[in-house]
Amino acid sequence: MELLVLLGLALLAVPVLLVVALVKLSGLRQRVVELEIAVDALRRAPVATSARADSASADAMSRVVSPPLRDDGAPRPASVGPGVEAAPASASQPYAAVERGTAGPVHPAPAGELPPPRTPPPPAPAPPGMVERAAAAVRRWFTTGNVPVKVGMLVLLAGVGALLKYASDQGWLAVPVSLRLAGVAAAAVAGLVFGWRRRASHRSFALSVQGGMIGILLLVVFAAYRQFDLLPPSLAFAASVVLVAATGVLAVAQNARALAVFAILAGFLAPIWLSTGGGNHVALFAYYAVLNAAILAIARFRAWRELNLLGFAFTFGIATLWGVLSYAPAHYASAQSFLALFFAFYLLIPLLYARRRAPARRDIVDGALVFGTPLVAFSLQAGLLHDRTMALALCALGLGALYAMLARALLQRPGHAVLVQSYALLAVGFATLAVPLALSAQATACVFALEGAALVWLGLRQQRRWPQVSGVGLQLAAAVAYMLAGPLPIGAVVMPFAHGRFAGGMLIAVAGLATAWSFRQAGSRSLAGIAYGWGLAWWLGAWTAELLRVAPAAMEPDLLLVLAIGSGWLAAELHRRRPERMLAATFFAALLAAVPLALWQSSVHAQPFAGHGAWAWAVFVICGLRGLACLRSGDASIARAAQFAWWLLWPLLLSLLGSWLAGRFGLGAGWWSLAVVAPWLLVTALALWRWTWLARPLGDAFMPVRGALLCTFQVLLLLWWLPALRSAGDASPLPWLAVLNPLDLAQFAVLALLARWLWSEDAPDAWTRHRLPLLAAAGFLLLTAITLRGAHHWGGVAWDAGLPSSGLAQAALTVVWSVLGVLGWVLGSRRGHRALWLAGALLMAVVLAKLVLVDRGHLGNLWGIASFIAYGLLCTVVGFFAPAPPRAVHATEQPA
Numbered sequence: 022m023e024l025l026v027l028l029g030l031a032l033l034a035v036p037v038l039l040v041v042a043l044v045k046l047s048g049l050r051q052r053v054v055e056l057e058i059a060v061d062a063l064r065r066a067p068v069a070t071s072a073r074a075d076s077a078s079a080d081a082m083s084r085v086v087s088p089p090l091r092d093d094g095a096p097r098p099a100s101v102g103p104g105v106e107a108a109p110a111s112a113s114q115p116y117a118a119v120e121r122g123t124a125g126p127v128h129p130a131p132a133g134e135l136p137p138p139r140t141p142p143p144p145a146p147a148p149p150g151m152v153e154r155a156a157a158a159v160r161r162w163f164t165t166g167n168v169p170v171k172v173g174m175l176v177l178l179a180g181v182g183a184l185l186k187y188a189s190d191q192g193w194l195a196v197p198v199s200l201r202l203a204g205v206a207a208a209a210v211a212g213l214v215f216g217w218r219r220r221a222s223h224r225s226f227a228l229s230v231q232g233g234m235i236g237i238l239l240l241v242v243f244a245a246y247r248q249f250d251l252l253p254p255s256l257a258f259a260a261s262v263v264l265v266a267a268t269g270v271l272a273v274a275q276n277a278r279a280l281a282v283f284a285i286l287a288g289f290l291a292p293i294w295l296s297t298g299g300g301n302h303v304a305l306f307a308y309y310a311v312l313n314a315a316i317l318a319i320a321r322f323r324a325w326r327e328l329n330l331l332g333f334a335f336t337f338g339i340a341t342l343w344g345v346l347s348y349a350p351a352h353y354a355s356a357q358s359f360l361a362l363f364f365a366f367y368l369l370i371p372l373l374y375a376r377r378r379a380p381a382r383r384d385i386v387d388g389a390l391v392f393g394t395p396l397v398a399f400s401l402q403a404g405l406l407h408d409r410t411m412a413l414a415l416c417a418l419g420l421g422a423l424y425a426m427l428a429r430a431l432l433q434r435p436g437h438a439v440l441v442q443s444y445a446l447l448a449v450g451f452a453t454l455a456v457p458l459a460l461s462a463q464a465t466a467c468v469f470a471l472e473g474a475a476l477v478w479l480g481l482r483q484q485r486r487w488p489q490v491s492g493v494g495l496q497l498a499a500a501v502a503y504m505l506a507g508p509l510p511i512g513a514v515v516m517p518f519a520h521g522r523f524a525g526g527m528l529i530a531v532a533g534l535a536t537a538w539s540f541r542q543a544g545s546r547s548l549a550g551i552a553y554g555w556g557l558a559w560w561l562g563a564w565t566a567e568l569l570r571v572a573p574a575a576m577e578p579d580l581l582l583v584l585a586i587g588s589g590w591l592a593a594e595l596h597r598r599r600p601e602r603m604l605a606a607t608f609f610a611a612l613l614a615a616v617p618l619a620l621w622q623s624s625v626h627a628q629p630f631a632g633h634g635a636w637a638w639a640v641f642v643i644c645g646l647r648g649l650a651c652l653r654s655g656d657a658s659i660a661r662a663a664q665f666a667w668w669l670l671w672p673l674l675l676s677l678l679g680s681w682l683a684g685r686f687g688l689g690a691g692w693w694s695l696a697v698v699a700p701w702l703l704v705t706a707l708a709l710w711r712w713t714w715l716a717r718p719l720g721d722a723f724m725p726v727r728g729a730l731l732c733t734f735q736v737l738l739l740l741w742w743l744p745a746l747r748s749a750g751d752a753s754p755l756p757w758l759a760v761l762n763p764l765d766l767a768q769f770a771v772l773a774l775l776a777r778w779l780w781s782e783d784a785p786d787a788w789t790r791h792r793l794p795l796l797a798a799a800g801f802l803l804l805t806a807i808t809l810r811g812a813h814h815w816g817g818v819a820w821d822a823g824l825p826s827s828g829l830a831q832a833a834l835t836v837v838w839s840v841l842g843v844l845g846w847v848l849g850s851r852r853g854h855r856a857l858w859l860a861g862a863l864l865m866a867v868v869l870a871k872l873v874l875v876d877r878g879h880l881g882n883l884w885g886i887a888s889f890i891a892y893g894l895l896c897t898v899v900g901f902f903a904p905a906p907p908r909a910v911h912a913t914e915q916p917a
Contacts, residue, residue: 289335306359320373367394421451470499470532526563578621579637593648600655609663628681675700689751691764705734728783749820757814
């Protein structure tokens, strides 16, 4: 009840408070109005013009500014006139503009005027945020363009949506589907007529309405046929054709390109969405022929390139898809007829396109159709005549003659120079293409590759682009012809390296390298790089294929190693005479390729130097050192990278050899680990103490990568060191001794090299800042691993996942960790090293937690009891030698 009373009082108090607030606001408003009137009156007061008033005012002001002093030293009140004493100056009086601390005459402010207020400069406006930009975009949408149509359409859509929902809720739409579709179609026709009538006064609006209404009519036809089975297929197709044709007529009549594109797009899609699955390709292509005829007719009046490209893409795209999925030899006659017809359409359309262009722009041709039509059509023709090469060669020759006649016919007409050149180029190309179709692939490679390289050279000399393009195209054609020929027949008896297959590949390679040289001479380095990569790929591919064909399986990696370093050496020699970054990169890539080849050798004959590997690596050493010497001229970065890879490669090879030797003599896992890591320890020690040995042959140019090389060595050693902690370190045939066994010695050597590197100038700052914690953690892990190895080798505990849970291992860890903690405590206290003392204390706390959580379960055996006793004794020793932590030395204290 009390709560209700309080709520009622609160509700009654709200109106009262509102009234009070309104009264206060009204009073404040009245006061603001009065102040504004007063200020305006002061600004409009008349200025006194009498000289006496001016004199009196100046005298009074001077007395106000500098009042006379009385006898007692206080300032006297200044008098304005006889018997009149001036009032003291205050902020409410008109005041003189006097600046403090300045001397000179005082100029009183004009009567009735106030000095202008001193306002700070306005702050710079902040850039608009995301919300402001979005609001601005919405505002622009509602304030630019045909705003009424936009808003009206939005509101109309909302209203129609609401009406449809209401009608659906009320059950008003329960009418036959045919009537609904007829109503929608009638509304669309009405909208189409309305858009046509507004084509002159509201062009963009009218075209949008027409396109939308025709789209609705097409959807109605589709729904009546596909969804509700109200129309037979033939009638639906005929209605679609009529709508598409009407759209095309409207587009041409109104010069509406977008409407024409929409009509053609709908026309090409109509057979797809109205398809019955019968697969009648004659009807499909006949319909597409009608559409292409319409495009040809439109091209007669309008230069609409988008329309031409759309028809080309759909016609040949669907024809290609049908040919891949459904073509059979029985379809050859019809397919050939339609292919010729479509080729004729798109042979004429570019001519009409150029004819409809303005006279000043007729030199701009539709390159996509000029070159794309013969390329795609001839590719489809090759599919039809795939087993009749001579007929295909005659077809290519006929196309060459056709394009030659077109070029000759247009030669005398002004404004068609580019089209004439394009047709001439196609004529030469198809005439050349007839050669490989009548000859073998090897002859094709020779003719095409050599002709292509010559054309590129000629085009660069004459600074003409088309010969360059055609030369590159001929080389690509040579490669395609070479690959289509396939490998040599199985069982064919031919001499190694003396047959057309190998010669054709080498000619393509030489042509590519010659093209690269031509581009480099012309200053086109990017194109030269592409051509060089192409030629190098064919060089290596031809040699590799032939070596794998004639060599035994055991020799394959050895021969490929010689091929890689030989190719790299040749590139390095060329680089020495004419420095080029691509040539240096080739030698670098040859060194990198040696890594997988060495692994391949190990898998084939156990280790890289077995079999024919010894002489292969001897060749590698000779060519590699010579190649590094050749790289001293030119780009130093690639030379350094190559020598960097060189010093990573040889420890890897020796590690593979050491791994094989350890297995060959039946040594334990500890010896195997030492054999694997020993080459890396050696090369790291040389890099730390004998850098000049590794710097050859580059010398001082190799110095900038010393830090990176040392860092890489250390990282690789740590990547070996960490997994090695999980190894038991079997030292057989020798007995296992703690620390004095191969694995422990190798791991201590890694830590020693790491410490030497961390205290050198070559280590990165990120490592040197944490070198003490890093070494301490690594030493702790190693001593822990040695302790567990001792429990395994001396205590007989199995080296498996159950080792850490054994009582012996836990007791040994407790003792070792406690000894480490005590040493930290004692040494930290004796040397005044507080951090060391705290580290020891932390380790002892960890051991104590281990005793409580882990060793408590082993109190039933001697090892668990011993661990508790050992920890207690060690803590007692600490209490005697280092009972308290060393006092921290502050920065303000001075050493004694």
